[in-house]
Amino acid sequence: MANKLLIVAALVPLAGCIRFGATPPPSLLTIAPQAQPAAGTVQNSATGRAIVIEVPAVPQSIAGTRVPVQATDTSLAYVKDAQWAEPPARLFARLLSDTLTARAQMVVLSPAQSFDAPSATLGGELRTFGVDAVQRQAVVTYDASFTPAGKPTVEKRRFEARVPVGAIDAAQSGAALSQAANQVAQQVSDWVGTQR
Known part of the structure; x- marks a missing residue:
């Protein structure tokens, strides 16, 4: 019994030193949509234009939740203590969905829902x-590919936005990236809204 108490007493000081995984940052970053549908808005694919928005493909540098910094043409680093709440591809797809709904009055469907309703498709990288x-x-930078409803043709276009960053830290980088992402989403919405 004394040996067991001695082992437990020896392990107690170590409990504060043991970590499983990296230390989380003080807060997680996300994208604040500048255009989104109002609560209670009703949409109907029978009376409105429908679209499926695919989660974009991404290079490995942005496949995770860290914020990359292009230090030189051939090297990357990451912003200290900056981490997205979820991978940028999913955040950006959700932003596109909100923006197209609010600005282009499109009915955004899931791939499963689109089987019953003819819909356009927006994908890309x-x-x-x-x-x-x-x-x-x-x-x-988003390379968009748009396929109109019921047509086999694909139209591609590159969209890009650049927003100044005062300091390369989590707060300023996150806010500037949110602003740039919204600018791209609005450009895409204006483009898709004119497609037939």
Whole structure:
């Protein structure tokens, strides 16, 4: 019995030193949509244009939740203590969904829902979602591909937004990236809204 108490007493000081995984940052970053549907808004795919928004493909540098910094043309670092609440591709897809609903009055469907309703498709690749250290800018680059409802053709277009960053830290980088992402989403919405 004395040996067991001695072992427990020896382990107690170590309990504060043991960590499983990395220390989480003080807060997680997300994108604040500048355009989104109002609560209670009713949409109907029978009377409105429907679209499916795919989660964009991404390069490995932005596949996770850290915020990349392009230090030189051939090297990357990450913003200290900056981490997204979820991967940027999903955050950006949700932003596109809100923006297209609010600005282009489109009915955003899931892939399963689109089987019963003819819908357009918006896909593409989120090429850049980080900070350019040389230019001191947050940069979002999205290569969009749009397929109209019931048509086999695909139209592609690149969208990009750059927003100045005063300091490359979690707070300023996150706010600037949110602003740049909204600018791109609005550009995409204006483009898709004119497609037939």
